[in-house]
Amino acid sequence: MKRRSVLQLLAVAVVVPFGVAACGGGGGGGKASSTVRVTLANHVWTDGIKAAIPEFEKESGLKVELTQLGEDQLSDQYNVKLNAGSDEIDVMMYRPLQEGKQFAKNTYLADLTKHVSSDASWDWKDFQPGPVTASTFDGKVVGVPIITEREVLYYRKDLLEAAGVAVPKTMAELEAAAKKISETNKGIAGFVARTNKSAAVTQFSSFLYSFGGDFMDDSGKSTIATPEAKAAYAFYGGLINKYGPANVSTDMSWPEAMAIFTQGNAAFYTEADSLYKNATDTAKSKVAGTVGFAALPAGPAGAKPYNIPSWGLAINSASGNQDNAWKFIQWATSKERTLAAQKAGVPGPRSSVWADADGISTYPKDLAEAIAFSAEHGVGHDRPLVIAVGKAREIVGEPIVTAITGGDSAAAATTSNAAFQKFLESDK
Amino acid sequence: MSNALLPAGSTRVDPQAAAAPARRRKPLSVRAYTWFRVGALIVVVLALLAPLAWLFASSLKTNVDIYDASKTIVFTPTLENYVNVITRNNYFVYIFNSFWVALVSTVLSLLLGVPAAYAMSRFTMHRSALVVLMARVIPGISLLVPWYYVFSNMRMVGGFTVLILSHMFVALPLIVYIMMSYFDSMPLELEESAQVDGLTPIGAFQKITLPLSVGGMATSGILAFIFSWNNFMFALVLSGAHTKTLPVAIFDFVSYASIDWGGLMAAATVVTVPIMVIALFTQKYIVSGMTAGATKG
Secondary structure (H helix, E strand, O other): OHHHHHHHHHHHHHHHHHHHHHHHOOOOOOOOOOEEEEEEEOOHHHHHHHHHHHHHHHHHOOEEEEEEEOHHHHHHHHHHHHHOOOOOOOEEEEOHHHHHHHHHHOOOEOOOHHHHOOOOOOOHHHEOHHHHHHOEEOOEEOOEEEEEEEEEEEEEHHHHHHHOOOOOOEHHHHHHHHHHHHHHOOOOEEEEOOOOOOOHHHHHHHHHHHOOOOOEOOOOOEOOOOHHHHHHHHHHHHHHHHHOOOOOOOOOOHHHHHHHHHOOOEEEEEEEHHHHHHHHOOOOOOOHHHEEEEEOOEEOOEOOOEEEEEEEEEEEOOOOOHHHHHHHHHHHOOHHHHHHHHHOOOOOOEHHHHHOHHHHOOOOHHHHHHHHHHHHHOEOOOOOOOOOHHHHHHHHHHHHHHHHOOOOHHHHHHHHHHHHHHHHHHOO | OHHHHOOOOOOOOOHHHHHHHHHHHOHHHHHHHHHHHHHHHHHHHHHHHHHHHHHHHHHOOOHHHHOOHHHOOOOOOOOHHHHHHHHHOOHHHHHHHHHHHHHHHHHHHHHHHHHHHHHHHHOOOHHHHHHHHHHHHOOHHHHHHHHHHHHHHOOOOEOHHHHHHHHHHHHHHHHHHHHHHHHHOOOHHHHHHHHHOOOOHHHHHHHHHHHHOHHHHHHHHHHHHHHHHHOOHHHHHHEOOOOOOHHHHHHHHEOOOOEOHHHHHHHHHHHHHHHHHHHHHHHHHHHHHHOOOOOOO
């Protein structure tokens, strides 16, 4: 009797969790099912789409199963799941410049060339050229851009006014203004920006282009030790070294740099425009009322901020449900949805929406102008266009840190140049 | 004091003779030692509690105040973050998921691990024990891709079963090893006399050894539970939208262009408190289990 009761207990203990598993998870689904499995990153854009999904389900008769994750978790998950050839993801939100080349090279991404030209009213030509280039691999369209980003200058109107300086139009004016404000306002930095070597690369890139440099040339050789690149490293790092916050950390990404600006401790800040709500929202910023925006000041080679798609939608090439997946993408990137997202503060990739007065109605006027300028003069990448982007950023970001800490950034650039060249040769 | 430094059992000291002079010498050296101990305790406790206090304080602040150095200690508390966590983010579901996975994987691991440890201990199966240990030596991340491949082909990814199995993979070796040393330290004579009294070997295990090893099972069970509760990596890849566990759900407060620090801190508090309560109530088992097998026998 006793032994039987132990066995019974064991049997129950083994069976019960599996029972719950059956009702809780599962949902495998066969090929070309009416359920589209969509994986999205945590983003304001995603919040808008999530709220509108019932509309899509009603229109199309399809069901959407949504998984939402942070950007790094999303990356980890793709690397495991797509590597295993999983067909459990149909639509995937990805970062064209960070992962696009790697994913396309590994044939994780389905060819969308036929799809994008299938519907004239959806209008693929309406998408800005920079973001489209970044979502194309080997002449094939592999992604549809959904969110775009440019680097703009954030500044404090009140501090500029008190110091009697105008909004800087050139890099030289920016330096002079930062100097004046940091000297006349105790405890306030003239300039702040990202300082972590990997995180800073994207925001440094606009400085690099504006000084006439780039990460590599057309033949794929490293160009980060050219005189232009060295001048850009010295300038970006020098601004923070000379006029940045006291005892500045060299591990700041946007949350830390943004916090210094929004706590009222810096006059100028160069950052992606898509983060502007962090500075203008009173729940997050102490200086919400006095923030101004301007296009990136011009360097010796003019003003060349990046204009990139930070996120796009793609279809998993192993998915058996590609036609329905495309229906979802088509709906999520339609003019109406792009307009709605843009009004919620997510800069979109469609020219027609930017041209529409309604499309910029919710943006601060000076920000809308800065964005329009940057979209026109923008460069289509903000980091080296390679496969192992993470590793490349670590290498090309090293001289930034050297410059910030007051070291010899020209020598550091020469060292990094050799390392980057070696990396490029192996990155195939 | 000097006696304490000698290896246990190396000399036989008459306890009374040792205690008497110590009591007489008490005033200076003992008092100094007490002060030193109190001071050291305060430093250690502060170092350990400061991050937790910071976490809890931040969970009661608005996002602007969290970054404000002047409001580190004095601020106007708000419960908004908690309301946000509980009402808008389905936290009860995640708490249930975490709890269910941790509980079931721990119970199943105990059911399998305790008899296995008993067998390995009584029949000195050292090689088998080594194989079990390998599971803990191999880094979890290297198992993740093959696991995902196998389980996704079985259409099991996203369910509780696969999460429970993956957590058992780590919990089992832990339980087997703690229980093995526990059984090793238990005198064989107890079971032998039970068998003399007419019990079968299994009966002796059930009626004598098992009730005596509740402490060890509690320790290993709690450690396995804590591991499962905190596990992020397996849950990230193997869980689905309905089976997300707390450590994965916490990242929902980090978005691409905005981070809700207040919500993040409140959610982290929600994750930490249950496991701290469990640890507080069961700490006597954990502490005795940590030394299990080390000094006994």
